[in-house]
Amino acid sequence: MGEELNDPFSSETDNPIDDHLIHDVSFVEVEHPPNDITDTDAKSRRLFDIPHSLPTKQGLARIVTVTNQKGGVGKTTSVINIATHLAMRGARVLVVDCDAQGNCASGLGIDKSKTKITTKDVILTPSISIQARHATAVEGLHLIVGDHNLVGVEESLSAQLGRERRLVEALAILRPHYDLILIDTAPSMSIVSVNALTASDGVLIPVQTEYLALEGVALLMGTIQEVRRILNHSLGVDAVIMTMHSPTLLNTQVAGHLRETFGDLVLEPPIRRNIRLAESPSQGVPIQFHAPQSHGGQDYSLLSSELEALWFPGGLKNE
Ligand SMILES: Nc1ncnc2c1ncn2[C@@H]1O[C@H](COP(=O)(O)OP(=O)(O)OP(=O)(O)O)[C@@H](O)[C@H]1O
Ligand SMILES: [Mg+2]
Structure with missing residues (x-):
């Protein structure tokens, strides 16, 4: 006769399956719970292995992905306003x-419902990238529009070889004609985001100076390392931007921890929380056109100057 089968749902304690379970958990009361964010962030600090990026290749645009899997941290706002500032500087x-939310279009005054060729088409057919660009209200600033169709790209690419390198191909055509290509990403790590990282020289990480600011950043660093190892050996972190900053004790503490964690990679100044920045997209213009003297306008202007120095140490040389 064969052995009697154990019922995995049985409450008998001699069931070998139960050996993996913890039977006598006793909760140890913590006398001083670590309510100070220092502990969390110090732990993260040890976990981070941050690859630095390399200088821009001569005669080619610097390609930078703005990313953070956390939603609503100011990725799109940063893309629009940094791009505008640098275009106004002559880049x-x-x-x-x-x-897929496609918010860059509205922020730059473009009606995305009227655009025919979007990022989705560019990823599926990289050679089309030249025809996908739209002029914006800002001279020298062009846009390839993202829209809801990007959601289906994952499926369309699933059977394709080299699906992570579609944007590399698409941008290779455009790269000699620009100084800077800024890529806005969704708050998730999809094949589209991996395409962006694979095509990039550097990563710009907006981080809100709030509690749990570093949540997900360790994961992002892991993704960057993976992309570096497998797809793009020269990918590195260009900078960390502190966003939606208020002069509260908590925000100031978090800003301090970010500086400790990322050192020189943290750019100054933090972008202050400012209603003018939230208003601008509804006007279809960047902050530099809507309210350049507002705190948001001033902060993005100073921050963009820092990025200009970082990306173009020899200055912007236009034809
Ligand atoms: N410094 C700021 N002060 C006030 N509001 C801001 C600031 N930065 C961004 N916002 C507003 O916060 C919201 C989220 O910003 P944004 O869309 O740039 O974030 P995101 O990271 O791109 O979001 P998602 O992850 O959904 O793409 C927007 O309504 C934006 O106008
Ligand atoms: Mg966004």
Whole structure:
């Protein structure tokens, strides 16, 4: 006769399956719960292995992905306003919206319902990238529009070889004609985001100076390392931007921890929380056109100057 089968749902304690379970958990009361964010962030600090990026290749645009899997941290706002500032400084700038929400279009005054060729088409057919660009209200700033169709790209690409390198191919055509290509991403790590990282020289990470600011950043660093190892050996972190900053004790503490964690990679100043920044997209213009003297306008202007120095140490040389 064979052995009697154990019922996995049986409450008998001699069931070998139960050996893996913890029977006598005793909760140890913590006398001083670590309510100070220092502990969390110090732990994260040890976990991070941050690859630094390399300088821009001569004669080619610097390609930078703005990313953070956390939603609503100011990725799109940063893309729009940094791109605008640098275009106003004379750089030739292309924004590629890799987010299905497609918010770059409205922020730059473009009606995305009227656009025919979008980022989705560019990823599926990279050679089309030249025809996908739209002029914006800002001279020297072009946009490839993202829209809801990006959601289906994952499925369309699933059977394709080299599906992570579609944007590399698409941007290779455009790269000699721009100084900067800024890619906005969705708050998730999809094949589209991986395409963006694979095509990039650097990553810009907006982080809100709030509690749990670093949540997900360890994961992002892991993704960057993976992309670096398998798809793009020269990918690195360009900078961390502190966003939606208020002069509260908590925000100030978090800003301090971010500086400790990321060191020189943290750019100054933090972007202050400012209603003018939230208003601008509804006007279809960047902050530099809507309220350049507002706190938001001033902060993005100073921050963009820092990025200009970082990306173009020899200055912007236009034809
Ligand atoms: N410094 C700021 N002060 C006030 N409001 C801001 C600031 N930065 C961004 N916002 C507003 O916060 C909201 C989220 O910003 P944004 O869309 O740039 O974030 P996101 O990271 O791109 O979001 P998602 O992850 O959904 O793509 C928007 O309504 C934006 O106008
Ligand atoms: Mg966004």
